[in-house]
Amino acid sequence: MDLEYFQPSDILKPYVKHYYLFVSAEDTEFEDTVFPSGDMEMIFNLGDGVWEASLGEKYVRTPKIELWGQVTQPLAIRSKGKHVMLGVKFFTHSAAYFLNDEIGVFNDLVSDLADILGGPIKMLYAQLLEAKDITKRIDLIETFLIKKLISSEKRSFKIDKVGDILSSLKQKPGETSLDRIATTHGITPRYLHKLIYQNTGLSPTAFNKILRFQYSLKLIAKNDQPFTSIAYESGYFDQSHFIRDFKLFTGITPSAYMDNLTPVNQLLFQ
Template identity: 70%
Template sequence: MQFRHFFPSDILQPYVKQYYIFESDADIAFEDIVCPSGDMEIVFNLGEGSWEFLNQNDYLKTPPIELWGQITKPLAIRSKGKHTMLGIKFYTHSAAYFLNDDIAIFNDQVTDVSDIIGDPIKALHASLFETPDAQKRIDLVEIFLKKRLIGSEKKSNRIEKVADILKSIKKDPAENNLGNIAFKHGITPRYLHKLIYQHTGLSPTSFNKINRFQISLGLITKNDRPLTSIAYDSGYFDQSHFIRDFKAFTGVTPSAYLENITPVNQLLQ
């Protein structure tokens, strides 16, 4: 397996966290769990292999161009065959610039992006197939995103307000007084909730929980400090609260997670 990461151009840096290309020549089947990251992704499948995700009690095959909505609970996936994937990882709020739907309708599922955007993204997918060079593929994606960005100018003020609110919440991961944050931004708590949910797919409380979880995940992966220290440094009131949230987002305890880290799981967090 090989992962390569690419930084966006200056124009797209406020919207795209990173691009990545995942390649696997191993024609094997495996299963994994995807945990909440707080971000959304578009993934272009350019290889021969197939991916499936668990929807209720059935595994469904992912489409050629995948939109990963907000994952709010552990999501089981499985794969077989050889893969080449190009992914666009957006910030929590920024997928809303490129999609016309309320983001929350995509929660906890993998959607066919061609059903949402149509012929333009189908044409991009075809061009990516015909372009084997990695950097040229990234360039094609950037041209596509810049065109979409021009068409989102009317809603940019609302999305930028969402970005500012999320920054306020992230400044203190233990912060739970959303009333103060709403007052700071000159809106009511009810409108704050509606604004964030509409443009991120998450409630302010859920965003805060996933943010704390992601902080703890980074600290756990280093495996160089006790769980009590990780809990407090991630904004939890106590270790039991931390373990309870961690298990809700991963399906396992922190110690069990450490024993089962996989490259694909790390990529999708």
């Protein structure tokens, strides 16, 4: 399995964290679990392989053009066959620029983007299948995204506001008072919560928790310090709070996670 990352053009850097290409040339089967990341993704499945995501007690085949909503709990997936996946990873708030729906409706779901965006995204998918060169494929995606960005100009003020708020939360991850956060940005706590949820699918508290959790994953991957140190460095009050949140987002303890790194997780931290 190979995973490559590609940076967006300057015009899309405020909206797209990166593009990635995942290629699995071996006809193998494996199961994995996706953890909350705080970001949404658009994925084009250009190979013949099959992906399935858990929905309740059953698995459902994912569409050729996927929209990954906010994952707020462990989401089991499984794979069969050879894959070519071209993905677009957005920042926490920036998927809202390209979608007309309230973002929370997509939480913990892998939706069919063709049902949401219709003919234009279907045409893009057909063009991606024809274009074999990765540079050409990314150019096609960027042209599509820029057109969508221009059409969302009327909504951009509110989404920009959310981006500013999230940036300030990242700088002060220990800040939990909605009153203080709201006052800083000149809005009420109720409107702050509504604004962030509508445009990210997360509450301010959930965003902070996922932020700390993701940072802890990076520290765990280095495997060079005890869990107590990781907990404090990630912004937790103590190790017990760290383990509680880790189990909430992964379904397992940090120790069990280290003992069971999956193929996709190993690629992510290379």
